[in-house]
Amino acid sequence: MNQESRRALIRKLVASRGECSVEQLAVELGVSGMTVRRDLQALCEDGRLIRTHGGATLGERATFEFAFLDRVNKNQEAKTAIARAAVRLASDARSVMLDGSTTTLAVARQLRGRSGLTVITTSLPAAAQLQHEPGIDVLLPGGYIRSASPDLTGSLAETNLELLRAEIAFLGADAVDDRGNVFTNPPDNSAVLLKMAASAQRVYVVADHTKLGKPALRRFGQLTQWAGLITDEACDPDFVDQLQQLGIGVIVAPFE
Amino acid sequence: MNQESRRALIRKLVASRGECSVEQLAVELGVSGMTVRRDLQALCEDGRLIRTHGGATLGERATFEFAFLDRVNKNQEAKTAIARAAVRLASDARSVMLDGSTTTLAVARQLRGRSGLTVITTSLPAAAQLQHEPGIDVLLPGGYIRSASPDLTGSLAETNLELLRAEIAFLGADAVDDRGNVFTNPPDNSAVLLKMAASAQRVYVVADHTKLGKPALRRFGQLTQWAGLITDEACDPDFVDQLQQLGIGVIVAPFE
DNA sequence: ACAAGTATGAACAGAAATGAACTGAATGTC
DNA sequence: GACATTCAGTTCATTTCTGTTCATACTTGT
Structure with a gap:
């Protein structure tokens, strides 16, 4: 499992569940929480998901949302x-x-x-x-x-x-x-x-x-x-x- | 239930009912009234709802957003x-x-x-x-x-x-x-x-x-x-x- | 094969979130 | 208009999470 496919999987998991915790992802992907955090940060900077404390959620991008930038x-x-x-x-x-x-x-x-x-x-x-x-x-x-x-x-x-x-x-x-x-x-x-x-x-x-x-x-x-x-x-x-x-x-x- | 999804849920509840009390939200979300207040304040600062004494009502912006999401x-x-x-x-x-x-x-x-x-x-x-x-x-x-x-x-x-x-x-x-x-x-x-x-x-x-x-x-x-x-x-x-x-x-x- | 760069994980210090207690403000009641 | 009640917001302690730093393992290019 390399970085790219892991991040793709994180996107899928977050997309399908709407919300995932760092710990949950760490267990499922077999990596440390630190790695998950780095992945989430990268994905967040790309605007692909919204970072929350303890995990990540899918943004409501159906509307015209850019609120995540405030953070x-x-x-x-x-x-x-x-x-x-x-x-x-x-x-x-x-x-x-x-x-x-x-x-x-x-x-x-x-x-x-x-x-x-x-x-x-x-x-x-x-x-x-x-x-x-x-x-x-x-x-x-x-x-x-x-x-x-x-x-x-x-x-x-x-x-x-x-x-x-x-x-x-x-x-x-x-x-x-x-x-x-x-x-x-x-x-x-x-x-x-x-x-x-x-x-x-x-x-x-x-x-x-x-x-x-x-x-x-x-x-x-x-x-x-x-x-x-x-x-x-x-x-x-x-x-x-x-x-x-x-x-x-x-x-x-x-x-x- | 993290902060982000809790706030999203608050928005939904307020949107569907038109008005919610702090106490009611605290019970339904399983958090303290203090947390609800902080959430409401944050959402209010974002213009997503209007703070009232004892609760919150739907703001104009939220009305539009939810009308669009419905469509x-x-x-x-x-x-x-x-x-x-x-x-x-x-x-x-x-x-x-x-x-x-x-x-x-x-x-x-x-x-x-x-x-x-x-x-x-x-x-x-x-x-x-x-x-x-x-x-x-x-x-x-x-x-x-x-x-x-x-x-x-x-x-x-x-x-x-x-x-x-x-x-x-x-x-x-x-x-x-x-x-x-x-x-x-x-x-x-x-x-x-x-x-x-x-x-x-x-x-x-x-x-x-x-x-x-x-x-x-x-x-x-x-x-x-x-x-x-x-x-x-x-x-x-x-x-x-x-x-x-x-x-x-x-x-x-x-x-x- | 070797070296440079990248990814990963552990530990730790700092930050954020939460709830409880308390004080002050607003609302309602008489 | 005074009082009681409810609500709001500040402060602080606790818990949880984050991100920095560093060391190690891995990947990639030469």
Whole structure:
């Protein structure tokens, strides 16, 4: 029994029973619980099942569900703080753009309950969060769904974003250095991000404190061109000073 | 009973009864009231139900989700049979269009495992089903997410569909009458359906036996214009005869 | 055959879930 | 409007689960 067939069998067992415990799977497959956990983690990252404490279940993907992504989310507290600050900035906006990062997903969650708002987003989880909000229209620009993460990319997305306009855009960054350069990691789609930035009157970069002060692979913009950075209060104050001396607006969101 | 399935069960119980008390849930689930409270809070934060004093009621979002799941689960066997026949017709197609009906969602499920395929769909659940298939590219035409059902509509969707082409399209119908007229119920988006039909080389209407022999509110097409109808073996043979005498191709899919 | 990389399992430390007890808030009753 | 009752939410202890780390076995490519 190799890894691949074992994982296939786990998928089958979970699919047929709807739910399996780690221990149960370990006994049935004749491997240790540790191995089962690693398998479940891998399958969960692929979105093939939903990890639970003690086991795994089948997601209700008959509906448009991306809730399982929330659990993968790191630094939830910081992102929620940033999101609260972000929606405050957008309090009178009637159109908001959100990219496909996990930080902007937190923004989407904070937008719930708003009315008279159109949200343009490439993020399918954000769309799922907002689809049933009575006061919010969700507009997807279309495009290919990236296999690595549930958001839209490609020339169709770019072309459509050129035709759309929003009052404010929130873009997630994988890294921000002390010169105000904003980075993303491939295979992230910097082209789509740039189209979003070009189509919004005000552009804020959202990045929690773990993203600050280091570069990443692909530079896609400069904070001096945009409205500023929103980060959380666990960040380094010296870093914030440096950016502010460059004339960059920095908003430090407090925790609850 | 782990957390995930317990919360799923709570959702079901609240959905079926409209309202549940904390104490009632605690007894039925065999957990403490404290655990129920924590579950309810989590579900409430996700917008899945509305917390009340002493219990919880159904929120708007949950209402939509369960209404959609009901539709998905209706005549599941027939829809699966139709879907199997559909993917056989599309066995050498490299591009497939799927609309947002529950029958075409079954087609999406049957497409899993295929490779070298691009699926163009307005259905967000279908997209969710296929997003992790390594051999399948999922292309969304964009547009507004309808509030009543999770699919895309609006002029953006229509414009983009005009630019796209597929070898074969499967469109769900709410009704097919004995003259070959194909109907949809408002607020279904017949404009998007027509754009899909116009952009595909072969167009099949998929409709289980409960949809046959009756009209619905909005006529959006005629089977004689298209490649034919796929239905299931529980249909009325006389009805099939009538359509065939009009020169319409009818495929009757057998159950497993 | 050898070496590099991968998979596996054991042990342990940290995290999460749960329930009990307690305090504070909301609702209903008189 | 005051009181009683019920409910909610915090805190803490207990249990269970998770994931890191490390050592070993296995697989794969050269």
